[in-house]
Amino acid sequence: MSSSIYGDITKIETTGASEITAKQDKLTEKGVDTSHKMxxxxxxxxxxxxxxxxxxxxxxxxxxxIIGAIISRESRGGNVLINGWDKHGNGFGLMxxxxxxxxxxxxxxxxxxxxxxxxxxxxxxxxIAKTFREWSKEQQLKGGISAxxxxxxxxxxxxxxxxxxxxxxxxxxxxxxxxxxKEHGY
Numbered sequence: 001m002s003s004s005i006y007g008d009i010t011k012i013e014t015t016g017a018s019e020i021t022a023k024q025d026k027l028t029e030k031g032v033d034t035s036h037k038m039x040x041x042x043x044x045x046x047x048x049x050x051x052x053x054x055x056x057x058x059x060x061x062x063x064x065x066i067i068g069a070i071i072s073r074e075s076r077g078g079n080v081l082i083n084g085w086d087k088h089g090n091g092f093g094l095m096x097x098x099x100x101x102x103x104x105x106x107x108x109x110x111x112x113x114x115x116x117x118x119x120x121x122x123x124x125x126x127x128i129a130k131t132f133r134e135w136s137k138e139q140q141l142k143g144g145i146s147a148x149x150x151x152x153x154x155x156x157x158x159x160x161x162x163x164x165x166x167x168x169x170x171x172x173x174x175x176x177x178x179x180x181x182k183e184h185g186y
Contacts, residue, residue, distance in 0.1 A: 005061045006125050006144070007137035009178045014142075016176040018169035024076075035176030039069065043184065045077025049094065049109065050186075056114040060122055065186035066141075067118055069177035070095055070148065073170070084108025093117065120148065127152040146171035 016032035025041060027034050046053075046068045053071070057064035074096035075081050084107070085091065090098050093108040095117025102120065106112025125144025131152065132140060139158055146161040147154065149170040155161045162169050178186075 004057075004063045006063075006122070007141040009063050009065055009138075009141070009175060010182055012138045012142050012175050012179075014175040014179070015169070015172045017173045018167045021167040021169055021173055032176045032179075035173050036180040038173075039072050039177040039180045042072040042077040042079070043181075045079055046071050046181075048077070049114070052111050052114055053186075056111060056118050059115070060118045062118055062122060063178065063182075063186075065178040065181035066121070066145070066174070067095070067114065068181050068186055069174045070117070070121070070145075072177050073174050078109060081108060095120075121145070124148050124152060128155055131155075132158075142171045142175060145174050 014032060016035040017030055017038065019030045022028065022030050022034045025038055027037060049071065053064045053067045057067055071077055071094045074091070075094050078094055080086070084093055086096060090100055092099055092104040093113040095114060097104050097113065097117055097120065105116050121144060124147035125141055128143035128147055129140040132143060135143065135158065143155045143158070143161055146165055149165045154164045162171050165171070167173065
């Protein structure tokens with residue numbers, strides 16, 4: 001399912017990972033290929049949750065590749081978590097729901113957690129769609145992915161939506177990872 005009610009991830013233009021994000025894996029190049037390499041590194045870990053991802057994606061009418069890509073970006077498939085938490089103790093679970101803004105639910109790797117993260121994402125996409133009615137579904141989807149990281153108020157223009165996100169590349173990196181997943185069974 002490349003297309004969902006929120007748009008088709010394969011139709012979104014993306015610049016991929018920034019140099020800041022690339023440094024996580026000691027990669028010296030930025031861009032789409034770097035996002036693809038990072039997703040490939042995480043694929044085995046993310047695939048452990050594929051059945052849950054598909055179930056939650058179907059229930060929320062979201063492309064499962066987007067959920068998988070967010071899991072890769074946020075927690076490297078769970079690899080960087082300590083008892084389900086990020087190193088600062090604010091982000092929880094595979095999708096890194098921030099306890100400063102949300103009451104976290106479920107175990108860090110549970111269906112309940114993935115549902116919560118996905119519902120936060122769809123809420124962000126809807127918020128961007130309401131603000132930017134003139135944008136295409138794909139532009140709104142990309143804006144919602146950016147907002148998942150930095151909030152809807154951070155998205156002010158299409159071309160600069162990632163300024164202020166982690167690594168200044170959040171949506172571009174997640175989109176590139178999701179596109180790679182589409183080519184690899186999602």
